Amino acid sequence: xxxxxxxxxSIGNYSIAxxxxxxxxxxxxxxxxEISLEWSGNGVYSHGFLALLIAAYITYQSRNKVSNAMYRxxxxxxxxxxxxxxxxxxxxxxxxxxxxxFCLFIIIVATLVCLxxxxxxxxxxxxxxxxxxxxxxxxxxxxxxxILSSDVTYAALKxxxxxxxxxxxxxxxxxxxxxxEEACSGLSFFLSSCLLSVLFVxxxxxxGIKRLYFILFAIxxxxxxxxxxxxxxxxxxNYTRMDxxxxxxxxxxxxxxxxxxxIPFFVVGHFMNQFPTLxxxxxxxxxxxxxxxxxxxxxxxxxIVAMVTAVALITYPTIRLFLISENHDSGIANTYDTxxxxxxxxxxxxxxxxxxxxxxxxxxxxxxxxxYGTQIYRSLRVTYLTQTQGKELVFVKNTPFAxxxxxxxxxxxxxxxxxxxTTNHKLTTLRDRRGTERYMVSWYFIGGRVTTNxxxxxxxxxxxxxAGDGSAHFFAFVLDEQKRNVSESEFPASLLDLxxxxxxxxxxxxxL
Numbered sequence: 001x002x003x004x005x006x007x008x009x010s011i012g013n014y015s016i017a018x019x020x021x022x023x024x025x026x027x028x029x030x031x032x033x034e035i036s037l038e039w040s041g042n043g044v045y046s047h048g049f050l051a052l053l054i055a056a057y058i059t060y061q062s063r064n065k066v067s068n069a070m071y072r073x074x075x076x077x078x079x080x081x082x083x084x085x086x087x088x089x090x091x092x093x094x095x096x097x098x099x100x101x102f103c104l105f106i107i108i109v110a111t112l113v114c115l116x117x118x119x120x121x122x123x124x125x126x127x128x129x130x131x132x133x134x135x136x137x138x139x140x141x142x143x144x145x146x147i148l149s150s151d152v153t154y155a156a157l158k159x160x161x162x163x164x165x166x167x168x169x170x171x172x173x174x175x176x177x178x179x180x181e182e183a184c185s186g187l188s189f190f191l192s193s194c195l196l197s198v199l200f201v202x203x204x205x206x207x208g209i210k211r212l213y214f215i216l217f218a219i220x221x222x223x224x225x226x227x228x229x230x231x232x233x234x235x236x237x238n239y240t241r242m243d244x245x246x247x248x249x250x251x252x253x254x255x256x257x258x259x260x261x262x263i264p265f266f267v268v269g270h271f272m273n274q275f276p277t278l279x280x281x282x283x284x285x286x287x288x289x290x291x292x293x294x295x296x297x298x299x300x301x302x303x304i305v306a307m308v309t310a311v312a313l314i315t316y317p318t319i320r321l322f323l324i325s326e327n328h329d330s331g332i333a334n335t336y337d338t339x340x341x342x343x344x345x346x347x348x349x350x351x352x353x354x355x356x357x358x359x360x361x362x363x364x365x366x367x368x369x370x371x372y373g374t375q376i377y378r379s380l381r382v383t384y385l386t387q388t389q390g391k392e393l394v395f396v397k398n399t400p401f402a403x404x405x406x407x408x409x410x411x412x413x414x415x416x417x418x419x420x421x422t423t424n425h426k427l428t429t430l431r432d433r434r435g436t437e438r439y440m441v442s443w444y445f446i447g448g449r450v451t452t453n454x455x456x457x458x459x460x461x462x463x464x465x466x467a468g469d470g471s472a473h474f475f476a477f478v479l480d481e482q483k484r485n486v487s488e489s490e491f492p493a494s495l496l497d498l499x500x501x502x503x504x505x506x507x508x509x510x511x512l
Contacts, residue, residue: 016306017115023310024111027317030092031100034389038136044188048134051195058127058202077114078312081107085316092320093465094458095392102137107313114309126202133195138187145185148223149230153180156231162238175238183251186226189258193222196265206272214272218265225261229254323465332445332473332506333364333383339505340379343498344370355478356402357382361391372498375479380442382474387461393444393472394454394461400442400476406430409437412491413452416500423503426452427491439492441499442476448510450503475502 039048091099197218364383447464
């Protein structure tokens with residue numbers, strides 16, 4: 001075979017592979033778009049596009065390592081695509097972005113196995129790891145890192161003899177008050193160090209256990225730099241009475257400090273890279289172990305393998321389009337308003353302090369002051385007729401009360417039997433700094449099912465979607481009382497009675 005024939009067959013190989021991955025990109029374009037939004041922002045994953053380009057370059061460098069296994073159909077890859085596609089479909093129907101993104105990554109890996117065999121995963125391990133480290137699936141680390149940063153900060157302030165009052169993530173010092181939010185957890189520095197260290201050991205050929213030591217060292221540097229940033233900002237804020245630009249722009253200061261911390265990163269990396277020079281024979285042997293034999297021939301079943309893989313890839317996104325297009329409104333909002341009018345009387349009354357619920361993208365948010373018995377309550381109805389990513393009932397940014405004004409002092413869950421109907425309620429006691437106590441009873445109503453659990457609410461959304469009901473609802477009732485200090489068992493019974501009657505009436509109406 002001459003060189004031109006070999007090149008033509010190689011082009012044929014990669015053309016078929018490109019067809020499959022284009023089909024993947026089109027089918028999962030909605031998830032890819034959500035990832036691109038995270039990358040284009042100023043948040044934790046803002047370096048995503050750069051990492052993608054680097055991963056693409058590494059893949060290009062490794063293209064010959066996988067060409068010999070091309071189109072030798074691997075059933076395990078197809079099974080993984082089908083199984084993971086099912087999970088992606090469920091997550092897409094209930095708008096759980098983390099699961100969608102992770103499933104997409106597994107689908108990419110399974111597609112590589114399906115077309116190129118398991119050898120391709122080892123050949124492309126660095127490119128795949130670089131991609132994984134910038135996918136928006138790492139937010140679960142924010143709270144542990146936030147707790148760790150808070151603990152280290154409190155210990156450092158005590159060591160420096162700074163009078164400090166700690167209330168969870170809120171620190172009060174003589175010069176002011178500071179809150180270590182999730183954005184201050186240091187996840188950006190953590191992931192950046194992971195990616196940078198992985199790329200460093202790859203391109204500089206750091207060998208053996210030194211790779212792990214260097215990556216752990218880079219992670220430690222990222223954590224320490226974030227701790228120094230937080231402590232320094234608090235110290236500056238304390239001594240300047242919060243009147244310093246570092247206090248206001250502490251994120252920029254953090255990245256400058258992180259850049260300084262990269263000096264020991266590269267110094268240690270320089271010594272890590274000092275391994276003995278291999279002889280030409282050893283280098284050739286190592287090269288042959290790493291490389292796979294190149295075979296540019298196109299097997300006869302190449303197009304069949306590609307078509308089967310492409311069909312498997314587009315199946316679940318297509319099913320999702322049909323399920324979403326069939327959604328309808330169950331009319332629960334009208335049922336609630338009718339039942340509320342029968343049980344309570346609408347009145348014109350103001351609460352002692354604002355409620356200020358925040359539900360991103362809600363189609364309807366209705367607050368009403370009502371009289372039930374001898375008490376005045378505030379009712380809240382939040383309705384989502386359709387839900388999309390970021391515009392959904394169960395969402396991390398949604399809250400039924402202003403969290404910067406109220407502290408949760410207790411939470412209970414109560415089941416009540418009323419008129420042969422089982423009702424479920426979440427009882428929350430809140431308190432502000434002026435001594436006002438707020439009692440709130442709340443629940444979700446989705447697809448004819450009631451729950452007080454967010455994970456269960458997502459599950460009910462899935463079943464409701466399958467039944468064609470895309471709506472979801474949140475209901476709450478609130479009672480304010482001044483300067484009471486009661487135990488959890490003394491939660492106002494009348495508030496629970498109101499919630500139980502409303503829930504019972506709605507459940508009966510839905511079944512009818």
